[in-house]
Each structure stands twice: as structure tokens, then as C-alpha cells.
Amino acid sequence: MSIKKGIEVSIAASIAAKLARVEVIAAYPITPQTHIVEHLSELVANGELEAIYINVESEHSAMSACCGASAAGARTFTSTSAQGLELMHEILFIASGMRLPIVMATVNRALSSPLSIWGDHSDIMAARDTGWIMLFCENGQEVVDSIIMAFKIAEHRNVLLPVMVNLDGFSLSHVIEPIEFPSQKDVDSFLPPYKPLYSLHPDRPVTMGAYGMPEIYTEAKYAQEMALINSKDTIIGVMKEFGDKFGRHYKPVETHNTENTDFAFICLGSTNENIATAIDELKSYGKEAGLIKLRLFRPFPKDELLSALKDKKRIAVIERAMPAGAANGPLYNEIASLIYNNRLDITLENYIVGLGGRDVHPEYFIDIFDKKITFKTDKNYTVIGVRE
Amino acid sequence: MRLKGLELYTDHPEAEFVASGHRACQGCAEILALRMALKVFGKDTIMAMATGCMEIISTPLPTTNWEIPWIHVAFENAAAVASGIESAIRILQEKKKIERKDIHVIAVAGDGGTSDIGMQALSGALERGHKFTYICLDNEAYMNTGIQRSSSTPYGAMTTTSPPGKKSIGQSTWKKDMAKIAAAHNIPYVATACPSYPFDLFSKIKKARSVNGPSYIHILSVCPTGWRIPADLAIEYGKLAVRTGVFPLYEVEDSRYKITYSPEPLRPVQDYLKGQGRFRHLKDEDIELIQKRITAQWEELKYLCSLK
Numbered sequence A: 001m002s003i004k005k006g007i008e009v010s011i012a013a014s015i016a017a018k019l020a021r022v023e024v025i026a027a028y029p030i031t032p033q034t035h036i037v038e039h040l041s042e043l044v045a046n047g048e049l050e051a052i053y054i055n056v057e058s059e060h061s062a063m064s065a066c067c068g069a070s071a072a073g074a075r076t077f078t079s080t081s082a083q084g085l086e087l088m089h090e091i092l093f094i095a096s097g098m099r100l101p102i103v104m105a106t107v108n109r110a111l112s113s114p115l116s117i118w119g120d121h122s123d124i125m126a127a128r129d130t131g132w133i134m135l136f137c138e139n140g141q142e143v144v145d146s147i148i149m150a151f152k153i154a155e156h157r158n159v160l161l162p163v164m165v166n167l168d169g170f171s172l173s174h175v176i177e178p179i180e181f182p183s184q185k186d187v188d189s190f191l192p193p194y195k196p197l198y199s200l201h202p203d204r205p206v207t208m209g210a211y212g213m214p215e216i217y218t219e220a221k222y223a224q225e226m227a228l229i230n231s232k233d234t235i236i237g238v239m240k241e242f243g244d245k246f247g248r249h250y251k252p253v254e255t256h257n258t259e260n261t262d263f264a265f266i267c268l269g270s271t272n273e274n275i276a277t278a279i280d281e282l283k284s285y286g287k288e289a290g291l292i293k294l295r296l297f298r299p300f301p302k303d304e305l306l307s308a309l310k311d312k313k314r315i316a317v318i319e320r321a322m323p324a325g326a327a328n329g330p331l332y333n334e335i336a337s338l339i340y341n342n343r344l345d346i347t348l349e350n351y352i353v354g355l356g357g358r359d360v361h362p363e364y365f366i367d368i369f370d371k372k373i374t375f376k377t378d379k380n381y382t383v384i385g386v387r388e
Numbered sequence B: 001m002r003l004k005g006l007e008l009y010t011d012h013p014e015a016e017f018v019a020s021g022h023r024a025c026q027g028c029a030e031i032l033a034l035r036m037a038l039k040v041f042g043k044d045t046i047m048a049m050a051t052g053c054m055e056i057i058s059t060p061l062p063t064t065n066w067e068i069p070w071i072h073v074a075f076e077n078a079a080a081v082a083s084g085i086e087s088a089i090r091i092l093q094e095k096k097k098i099e100r101k102d103i104h105v106i107a108v109a110g111d112g113g114t115s116d117i118g119m120q121a122l123s124g125a126l127e128r129g130h131k132f133t134y135i136c137l138d139n140e141a142y143m144n145t146g147i148q149r150s151s152s153t154p155y156g157a158m159t160t161t162s163p164p165g166k167k168s169i170g171q172s173t174w175k176k177d178m179a180k181i182a183a184a185h186n187i188p189y190v191a192t193a194c195p196s197y198p199f200d201l202f203s204k205i206k207k208a209r210s211v212n213g214p215s216y217i218h219i220l221s222v223c224p225t226g227w228r229i230p231a232d233l234a235i236e237y238g239k240l241a242v243r244t245g246v247f248p249l250y251e252v253e254d255s256r257y258k259i260t261y262s263p264e265p266l267r268p269v270q271d272y273l274k275g276q277g278r279f280r281h282l283k284d285e286d287i288e289l290i291q292k293r294i295t296a297q298w299e300e301l302k303y304l305c306s307l308k
Helices: A009-019 A034-045 A059-071 A082-087 A089-097 A122-126 A140-155 A184-190 A214-246 A271-284 A302-309 A330-341 A362-369 B002-011 B029-041 B078-094 B111-116 B119-128 B178-183 B198-210 B231-243 B269-273 B284-306
Strands: A003-008 A024-027 A052-055 A076-080 A103-108 A133-136 A163-168 A176-181 A253-256 A263-267 A290-294 A296-298 A314-319 A347-352 B045-049 B070-072 B104-110 B132-138 B189-193 B215-220 B249-253 B256-261
Touching: A003 A009, A009 A034, A009 A103, A009 A140, A009 A163, A009 A176, A024 A034, A024 A059, A024 B078, A034 A052, A034 A076, A052 A059, A052 B078, A059 A076, A059 A082, A059 A089, A059 B070, A059 B078, A059 B119, A076 A082, A082 A089, A082 A122, A089 A214, A103 A122, A103 A140, A133 A140, A133 A214, A140 A163, A140 A176, A140 A184, A140 A214, A184 A214, A214 A296, A253 A271, A253 A302, A263 A271, A263 A302, A263 A362, A271 A290, A271 A362, A290 A302, A302 A330, A314 A330, A314 A362, A330 A347, A347 A362, B029 B045, B029 B104, B029 B132, B029 B198, B029 B215, B029 B231, B045 B078, B078 B104, B078 B119, B078 B132, B104 B111, B104 B119, B111 B119, B111 B132, B111 B178, B119 B132, B119 B178, B132 B178, B132 B198, B178 B189, B178 B215, B178 B249, B189 B198, B198 B215, B198 B249, B198 B256, B215 B231, B231 B269, B256 B284, B269 B284
Parallel strands: A024 A052, A024 A076, A076 A103, A103 A163, A133 A163, A263 A290, A263 A314, A314 A347, B045 B070, B045 B104, B104 B132, B132 B215, B189 B215
Antiparallel strands: A003 A176, A133 A296, A253 A290, B189 B249, B249 B256
């Protein structure tokens, strides 16, 4: 029997990790991730979760300890934000290169400087090419479901890659939402105990983390890349199995109101809810705008995205990170490349919103639709609401 | 002493956990130290190794020299990786997912991976009380990358980033005392060792393996390549380091210091420094300064050992 209750999303995320029966958690506190790790350490302290919680002295050691624990065969979980994600950056590549099925809840937050504890996507965009599978969540229910699915994806023998579940700092992590929790019994039958293919054990010695000379490095990285790209099939399979079992259906790319319009927004994370609100309001004026939501960001769901946008004439890519001198925001660049490679005639626009926790109002999206916010082609993108 | 040594010799296991064919330099006392240590740690050992000489000489994909489970993640995090392994083994045994037996986790790093870049991860792991042994194989510089100075490089030594010159004596700082830093964590067991004194090393590894909590062994590992000495003198220079008091052999058991081999009367440091290319440029007054420091350190150590 599943239970539905009003709960803070961070607490819900830690309950999801408990339902997944994580065995080792290594984490270092950072706002806005703290409520997740606080509740997990409470669950361990009370004996409600049979796991070891390692109070590491930094995020670098958090990810390092996760690598050790996962390599030794334990189901391993951690969580971080912003500076913490950057401090563990080096080890993120190693976790994926060593094919360790670690799951991390990344509570997206702006990067310093200036210091900001508030939400945006500058942290995850700086870590997007670390070889992890990356899911984005729009609401608390998705966070819970994604964490449970993440372990099943990560540990699948055809995948064996770490998975990041992204949730927006504060605007998602700290809100109270009605969330349905599956029963432990159902989660257990969906997600059986982790049986590693190889693990560090004296009865079966293995060497992990050997170095690659030029004659083998390319092949090693190519094999890893293929595993990441091919993981999409497993991800879709796990999402389907989850839907069949729990009645909540997910897809790598989800759409809202895209059928009768040639305009769509594309966005990641909880901002999608603000956009959906704007779309409903536009509808009340008789205007139709669509929304294409990327639930899966890595591997980049090219085919699914292409079928969602191919009939569109105008697309606004909404991002929560500065391009940092690039031609456009990182999400835009990948969508532009997809559109170019398929010779589609689509007008693409790029809008930057919600940096460092700046409020994102549904009116922005109404104004974008109505072209009241002008798209600055000379700058390639428009930063909404910036005081120049 | 001889008899006691012989007993230990007959005691120590013949098993080898380092396969031959590794790529260490001729006369490398580091791989020797590790080979000796692994004999005592035995089969039921999991090793987390930092990037460095021992990693690079042993594991070009797809080959390995390790006959025990071994993992390398990065340079600065061997202690953190070991923390994760130790925790995983403990919980998997508690949950009866793996058989309950005495598996020991060790973390191995060089002096750079320990006293510089890995210090934070090491301090964290020692403070948290994981049951594991951390071994620092100290060859007194970043030898793997081409002999750059570390905080463990001794005063006056020439390295590629502490070259002597008109305005430089070479390494201008005194060697960081890592064993004392480890001891300051009040962990059950800390020791220094040197493969030139194998029985002393064996007995310390045995103790480190048996204590219930973190243990730290700092092993002086003579590096002929970096120290600019003939390869066949590695063992000799290890002995000289001990006999001059440059590298005293001692242990700290439950915060009590004890010298395990007393070389008194100490030989002059000149005997240790003179044949090494890395100290060739030192003048008499430099050596005098080093002698003063070494004598003072030895006296301090004796004082610490006198405390009850």
C-alpha cells in the first residue's frame, strides 16, 4: 500500500533513498542539500535504515568514499549542491569511468562568486560532461520516483554507471508537496538487492582503476561512451516498468500542450511548472504554446527530443545558467546542433532566467510567447529581468 | 636481538602479493617496503592506492601486479576511498550479504599524496575511526612526476622545483613530521619504519593490522633515482637515515611514544648526506645547521618516550 502525504521534498528524497535500502551514504553538508543528509543520518541513527553514514570532511572525500563503497559492492548514495559538486568534480569522472553505480541527489544551486546559496543550474551545467546519467525533476513526486528508478538504472548490468537526480535548490528542495510513497514491499520487488558484477573482496581479487596508455585509452573511453548512450534503452525500460508497477509513467522527454501549436518552450527542472502555469494562462486567452520537458539530460535523448520538436516553427530554450562566453547557453547549443543536423527550419531563441534564486514569474513566458520580451540576436540570448 | 629477529623471520609469511614484472626503478625501496608490508597484512587485505610511483609501476591496463583486491581512484583520496571500502565491508557483513571474516583495508600513498594533497582526506579518515591502516611510502619528493619537492622533502635537498642556486639552498623548509601529525589524532597506533629494518617493519605492520581503529605507518622509502645514489645502496642509505637520527624508528601506541630501535650513539648526519647527489651542494655550515636540528629532534623524541 502506498501512502500519500504532505512532506518537504528533501525529506521525501531521503525517504526514497531509504526505500531503496541504501547501504553506504557518504556526505558533506551544504545548503540547500542539508535536509536530505540530515534526515538520512537520523534514519541511520534511529536504526530505521540499515546503513553506514560516513561523515566525510569534504565533498571530494564524499565522492571518493562513495567510489570505495560502491566498488566494494554496497548500494551507495550521496547528495550535494553547487560548490560541493565542483569540489567533487574530479571524482565524478572517475566514478563514471570506473562504472560505479552510485546515485546522487544533486540539489541545484548557483556557483560562487558572488556566493549564492540559491537555486540555478550553473552547478550541474559545469558537471554535465562527467559521464553520469542525469535526470531532472519537476516536482517532489518525480524526485522520489527518480531516486528509486536511478538505482535500478545504475545497477543494471547493461549500464553500470552513476546516476544524478537533479532537483532545484529551495524552489523544489524546500517546498512541501503531496507525495505518494510506494510501500517497502513494492520497492523491494521493483529494486532487488544490489549484486555487483565485480567487487573488492579477497576471495576474488580484482584490480580497479588501472591506467590507460595511449594504445588503450581511446577504446576504454569509447566503451564507456557507448554504455552511456546505450543506457537510454534501459532507462526507458525502467521507466516503463516503474509505470506499470506504480502507475506513474515517465519518459526521457515529456510534452505538455504541444499538439496544436508550432511554438514550444524547452526547459529543465522545476521551472517547467512555472512555464506550464503560463501555458494554461495563455490558453485562457485562446493562445496555444507547448512545453517540451527534458527529464533525461544525459544521455541526451536526441530521438525523443527530435520527434517532440520537429513540427515546431519557433522554440524558446529557457536556461538557468550563464553561457560564460559561449555562443549560447549549454542546453540551447545542444538543441541547435540537433536542429542543424536534421536540417529543420526552426527559429530558436535562448532566454536565461532565475540565476542565483531570482524569482521566475509565469509572466515571463507569456511575454516571450507574445514577443514582448525581445530576443537579442546580437547577444544570441536574452537575460530576462537583468538591470544593465 | 639476533635471536628475536630470527624468530620473526621464521614467523613471517612466505606468501607474496606483489607479482614480479612490475616497472619500479632498480633499487626502489618503496616497492620493497610495500612487498614486505603485504606479506604481513596477508591475503584478506583490500588496498586503496593513491596515484603515484607504486600505482604507475603496477597497473597499466589491462595488466596488474597485485594479487589482492586493489583500487586506485585519484591522487589525494586514498584514505577517503579506504573509508568507503571499510564501511561497505562492515555493512555488507552486518547484513550478511558477504561472509563475516576479518578483512583489513589499507590505504597506500606517497609522501606527496599524504603530507600535501592527501592530508585532508587522511585527517578525516583518522578522525572518523575507520579500522584501516594508512601507509605513507615516503621517498621525500614527487618522484613519479620527476622529482619535485613536497612538504616531506628534507631541508637542503635538491629537487627539480627546489633547485639550489645563487638565491636558493635547495629545499628551504624542514620536513613535515607526518607521523606526529597522525599521532595528534590520538589513534591507537602510529609507527615509523624502513625496509632496511625488515623485522622492525614486520612487527609494526602486525600491530597496525591488529588494533581496533585507524593505524598509520610512515615508511622511509629510499629512492635511488631521486636521491641520486647508486641503486645498490638503497638499503644502506635507509640504515644511515636511521643511525644518524634523521629518520628514527619509533611507535606511538595509545599515545605513548617508544623508540623501537635505538641507534645511539648517533652517527653524524654528514655520513648520511655526503654520498647523496641531492645534498651535494650543501656547505659545511648547512650541514651543521641540519645536524643541530636532527640532534634536537632526537632529544625531543627521547623526551616524548620518557613520558608515562
